[in-house]
Amino acid sequence: MFEFLKKKLKPNLSQWEFEKLLLQADVAKEIAEKISKEHKNPKKALRKVLEKNTAINLEETLKKTEKPCKILFLGPNGAGKTTTIAKVAKKLHEKGYSSIFAAADTFRAASIEQLREHAKELGINTIEQDYGADPAAVAFDAIKSAKANNVDCVFIDTAGRQETNKNLIHQLKKIVKVTEPDLKIYVDEATVGNTILSRARKFKQEVGIDAAILTKMDLDVKGGSTLSLIEEGIPVAFYGTGQEYQDLKEVKSEELEKRILEGKK
Numbered sequence: 001m002f003e004f005l006k007k008k009l010k011p012n013l014s015q016w017e018f019e020k021l022l023l024q025a026d027v028a029k030e031i032a033e034k035i036s037k038e039h040k041n042p043k044k045a046l047r048k049v050l051e052k053n054t055a056i057n058l059e060e061t062l063k064k065t066e067k068p069c070k071i072l073f074l075g076p077n078g079a080g081k082t083t084t085i086a087k088v089a090k091k092l093h094e095k096g097y098s099s100i101f102a103a104a105d106t107f108r109a110a111s112i113e114q115l116r117e118h119a120k121e122l123g124i125n126t127i128e129q130d131y132g133a134d135p136a137a138v139a140f141d142a143i144k145s146a147k148a149n150n151v152d153c154v155f156i157d158t159a160g161r162q163e164t165n166k167n168l169i170h171q172l173k174k175i176v177k178v179t180e181p182d183l184k185i186y187v188d189e190a191t192v193g194n195t196i197l198s199r200a201r202k203f204k205q206e207v208g209i210d211a212a213i214l215t216k217m218d219l220d221v222k223g224g225s226t227l228s229l230i231e232e233g234i235p236v237a238f239y240g241t242g243q244e245y246q247d248l249k250e251v252k253s254e255e256l257e258k259r260i261l262e263g264k265k
């Protein structure tokens, strides 16, 4: 993914040359301006950003939180939230953790069925109500059910909110207040490039984000979204790399550094 940057990085670029390169790699403008200040040693500048990625460890979180662990998924519409929930649940199942889905996207047509389909495939229960129901109530029911059935983890799917939609953001805040999630995971597609910063920032300001999962990394992406989010203080925990359940890759900062700095694939 960092092919583009890797090819063009050389020492002693001018600040503008480095900034231009970052912009071409889809880094958000203000982040590119910030990073490019260290233009004399661009590799070091990028390493400094990547080192800030304090990836979350899902299993550790599960172990240290009181059962059930509540994971809230949020982010814009169509970014791959539902698919990603299924991928993460499968990963945890393979490690012996049980889960339950809360179909708290009661807004978008077909979202409940979509989550239910994944759940069926994975042998997971879904707690749902009708469209238009209060999503916080659905999530609350799921937590109650998890407690009653000794389930390890509750995955809360939420309606894809455009960051500008006040009503949906208000609803999201209510879900957070009612469920008190142990993790708030922002899911967005890496393909949106430099606009990811403004999208994610709004969610971060309104409800907080513990980590991000960037989807569609299998499509043509230049790495800018990863750099923008990390520099904004949003760790990138996983990449979605396709449409199958196994297409979820843990992000390890050292690997990213190697890829970008040493030209390793």
Ligand code: GDP
Pocket: 076, 077, 078, 079, 080, 081, 082, 083, 084, 160, 215, 216, 217, 218, 219, 239, 240, 241, 242, 243, 247
């Ligand atoms: P949601 O609206 O955020 O819940 O998004 P969905 O989970 O419905 O995903 C939207 C589309 O993106 C679906 O067609 C998914 O199969 C696809 N998708 C999700 N993750 C990935 C990924 O990592 N790579 C690719 N190529 N497609 C993905």
